Amino acid sequence: MSELLAVENLGKKFGGFVALDGINLSVRKGERLGLIGPNGSGKSTFVNCICGTLRNETGSVRFEGALLDGKIAHQRTRIGLARSFQLPRPFMTMSVADNLRIPLLYTVNARSGPRITSGDAAARTHELLALVGLEAKALHRPSDLTQIEMRKLELARAIATEPKLLIADEAMAGLSQSEIDDILKLLMQLNERGITVILIEHIMSAVMSFSQRLVVFVSGRKIADGVPTDVMRDPDVVRAYLG
Amino acid sequence: MASFNERAATLPCLGTPACGMSYDLLINAIVAGLLLGGFYVAVTIGLSISFGILDIVNIAHPAFIILGAYVVYIVNSQFGLDPILVAVVMLPVFYALGAGVYQVYFLSFERRGQAALRGLAFFFGLLFVNEVALILVFGVDYRYVTAPYIGPSLRLGPIDFPLRMLIPFLTAMVMFAAIQLFLSRTFIGRAIKAVSQDQLALRLMGADPTRIKRIAFALSIATASIAGALLIIIQPIEPSIGREFIGRAFAICVLGGMGSLPGTIVAGLLLGVVESLTATFHGPSWSPAISFGFLLITLAVRPAGLMGR
């Protein structure tokens, strides 16, 4: 398998606080990667730097071999890098279906290839909503959704960009076991279609069952990277988690 | 465009037979600028609290200052009381006014998550209503106050210290020191500084973030009472003059690093000096643009510093 994402020596500071300290990470095409770490360990900052929401101070990010430096967020989305936000950020004045039309019109249509007509868009929106089980809510406003449905919408909007790499940032927090299983199944399905997935999660059972490889961040550094069961036996990781 | 250059070229030569730079003029302009800058600190400190710390874009802050100035004017012209004394007596009233405005703001916008667009329009409406109401009551005539220190000057060698500027400067510094002490030494003060960053920690400490914000906003409006008195001591006022201070106050607030009180004082003095030098050497008609130009350049050049909060 070839390399999809290559992060080299990535660093970011907020004032005097070092959020990311020389992170190196390589993700292969089609891989399922789990990323864990205590609160404030830099996971979300890492996502933000990769997706262009924040600018990294040192290091570089390569996607399919191309350097991403200077590319702003929407351009990274268009080349196939999608993320869901930790706290769902739906477009509140639009219907649930329209929330998914935005990435279809602005990302999928911006790529070379056949353009999506408004009829196609309606069909695709429906398909995506069915995938996450929100068909019944298509015409509702996001404010009518429950917290869980909101997370599903967030994920669906990221999937709608037809990404090569999907970063799911704590998509399962607060969900019940059966809902977690639903989302895991969905992510597995996407992965089977060839989408590389980085799962950032606190719920260990989900991470362990999903990930082929596990990476651990502590205080902005990568302290472990490898086969999940080995990583969890690593004394550094045990110390970070159990104090 | 020729007229700009003519004026720029001739003015620096005033009072100097050899047409070189007049040091007296320069030093006096700098001193006048520092005194003016002290007053600007009083104008801005409230905004540094509301906009800088609380993230409430109170563009009506100058309107509250004008309101304070008119209150001082009424009492001073009726009873002859000292302007600054009047402002100090009025502090609780302005504090209550601020608490009331915050309550409306909180219930109508902040809680509904609509602070951005509608909250701005709300404060803009307040600004405008205040101005028009004052015009209806007092007309557009310039109003002024009388006090023993308006008129005389202190002279140290070639340097002129008009008391009309010196007293406001000193009052502003006292107010600044008091607020600085309050924010850094008291529990509520430290809670105010923390409120925008970590509401969860505040809750854990048993402090209600909304109450803390209300206190802070009320305090910011209370400073407008003092700033209003200083304003009307320094210059005669009319209702629409408040607009000029929107740019100045926001320029200082942003330049000073949003909510940093030491930054506010440095930026305030700096703007005062730059404005004073411009007025002396290029003519006063240019000085309103200085602060706004400052602001535009700051916004354009240092966006990272502004957003990296």
Added chain:
Amino acid sequence: MKTWTFFLAGLAVGALTFGAARLTGNDYVFFAGYVVLQSVVLATAWNILGGYTGYVNFGSSAFFAVGAYTTVFFYKTFPMPVPLLVLCGGVVSGIIGLGMGYLTLRLRGAFFAIATIALLVVLQTLIVNWTYVGGSRGAYIIRPQSVPLLGSYIQYLFLIMLTLAVVAVTCARLIERSQLGFGFAAIRDDEMAAEASGVPTLKLKLIATTISGAFMGMAGAPFPYYISYLQPSSAFVLDYSVNAIAMSMIGGTSTWLGPVIGALLLGTLQQVASVTASPAVNLLIVGLLLIFFVIVAPNGIVGLAQSLRARMRR
């Protein structure tokens, strides 16, 4: 309705309005109507940026004044018919809008709003100090006594503003229903999420500031001919800014209809009130209405009507 159908319908309504106004045989109707139509253009223009993308512009007066002073400039250097001046005013104000956007749109919304006030004062200071266009003393524009076909000059100006209003409203409606307007709404709702969904936010915001600024400038271009003596203090008054915001907010900011309703209602009210009350009372009413509406009916008259209809359906 297709955009062309809408535009033609708009022109038809305009023609009827013009005919009705002529029937009154009173030029005052045209003087008052001109101001109301000017409000329609300003509010519609403000709403393209403020309502659709959520970026508040307090500097409408500045863009209006730039349009007006462009006319003064060309009046002195290269006289042209008013419709061409409208285009010139639009181009210059559009460029200012674009520059303004470049300067500030990387910032959060609040800074943009403050920067627009800054722009207002900076431009006013420039004009006050620019003697060629009259400086602080102002500039006289001599307007012809009459025009062919129409007769009185005010009817000619009225007709120009009427056309401009129809064009502006059609354009706003077109944007609202296009992919562009859809992207604007995404920016307004959540800029970070919009970017993550592939919306080129900076580019879209620049388009919005340019279009919005251009229409405001167009609204200002015929103004010197309307008042025939233009001073910086009459072009840069905050009243235009307040009116543009208040009319949009009172009508409702999420559709093209809102600003139109707001401007027609408030503009007419102001014209009627100006006969009986002082201009200050007039503006006080606008300010109070603005505060009242943002607190009580945040979605304006259109929003009220929509929720009423939704309730009736249930």
